[in-house]
Amino acid sequence: MRAYLFLICPVLLFLGGSYLLPFLGIMQLSFTDPEPGLGQYSHVLTDPLTLSVIWRTLRICVIVTAVSVAAAYVITLLWVRGRPLVRSLTELCIMIPFWISVLSRAFGWMSMLSNRGLLNSWLKDLGLIETSLQMTRNEFAVIIGMSHYLIPFAVFPLATAMRNVDERVLTAADGMGASRLRIFWQVFLPMTASGVIGATLLVFVFSVGFFVTPALLGGGQSVLIAELIYLWIFQIPQWGMAAAMSVILMLAVGGILVLLMRRYGEMAK
């Protein structure tokens, strides 16, 4: 057994070199740049502008997570429990977004939602609106774009949970006279709760670090943490602040993960 351990070395070296070392560098930066101490952290956690970015990020991520998981739940239901034709169509709709880059998708939404975009011109043609609706460069656009990107990721944990539901349990509930609504809320949903938690975790963790989509669709009007870090690195070089923000972000995500995993473990019992 031990003789084979060296085979794992390349992976460890790679991870150490590409993740651990840079991370240690960032830790060091966060405590030393521009001057040694906790100054960067106290600034990040007291500066009203930074705090507002953190608050906005949290708010948007919670909304995006809720929207994505809810939409993914419906989509997964169709995929796992629909008729054969519905199933294959849904599968296609889940897979296609995976083949399109995040950049293309953000531009797609921009051409759809912008002031002279498709949606506005259709609405005008139909006579429903006089002037263009503002649908980009705001949180609405960010939420739409991020959710669209994240829904497929939420589908897989949900699909696993739904496939594990014993059909006979549903049959039993039906036989006892439970309505479809009751079966869904009191049997099917609780039985797939593990999938909901898994999907929530995955989507939330991804969404907190989102950069491209909010940067493009938010148009600088709704800056999220990742974009703020980018600004601190490339626009107004304050690397110590960027590093401190990164460490805080990582700890926050880690903390949330631990909390949810613990809850997840209890449910699995």
Added chain:
Amino acid sequence: MKSEAIVVNTTQIEARSVGKKYGKFHALRDISLEIAEGEFLSLLGPSGSGKTTFLTLLGGYEDTTSGHLFLEGQDMTGWTANQRGFGMVFQGYALFPHLTVAENIAFPLKVQKRSKAQIAERVAQMVEMVGLAGHENKKPKALSGGQQQRVALARALAYEPKVLLLDEPFSALDKNLRGQMQEELRRLHRELGTTFVFVTHDQEEALALSSRIAIFNHGELQQVGTPDEVYERPANRFTAEFLGDINILTLDGPAGIAGTPIQLPGNASGLGHLAVRPEHMRLAAEGDANQLPVRLRDKVYLGSKSRLLLETRGGEELMLYLDNGAGLVAPQTGAEIRVAWDVQDSFAV
């Protein structure tokens, strides 16, 4: 509550030439069967014989493709499972994994919108009845197989259904637990007087539990009768061979086996084989009418008795049991001996 005597005169459920097709496959063909109120009917057959299909049709979990089902004279063919209101114990129990024992049992009662006090009372009653006191707040995963089985029974019986359907409820239990649960089921049936329809592929289980047995094979009903009827007077060769052990001998000519003349039972005309249960066969004594010369191939000591494996002159195998307490000395392996049976214990198949 009924007395111990089983009432077998009121027909509660009637199946009239019921059939079920999946595509072109006939899962069930032309099943006609009456189920009496309060009886314990077992549906017995090998896997794929259609017994479970018949149960799901009875319960209303699937639609018949032909024929009709009646409940107390009313045509219930198109009714949903809920409209029929039978209790059902599913194979694998189908408990709600996220609910506790008490919540599982309460589920059908909540659906019926009974009052909280009523539900609590009934749940306590059911928990007591199936011997699960102290386990009310456990989830199914924390229970043993036998305990899960009890929860499934309690849940199915909670709303006092007229009929309880059970789909191979004991198939996942080990042998000891099986025996215990069988006792339990008999007790419940006696106490409640509910009609039980029980699917099993275990013939011993069916013989031990049922007031009547319906034997299925290849989607067709082979025979219905009390355990001793189907065992002692099987309607055909399938039933004869499926239930217990049996010696089947080829008849040659009008009245003989491998050249030895024997007495034939009344139903022999036109049938080519004679069947005798091993327990009705004995080593021949002076004056036995029906004797057949055989060779002893092997004997197996089983404690209270020995099993003798024999071969006729025609090369057919048979067996019989020798009671070790009777002081009889088993012959040596390879010995030429004679076996005998009473003609009324044999039947042609």
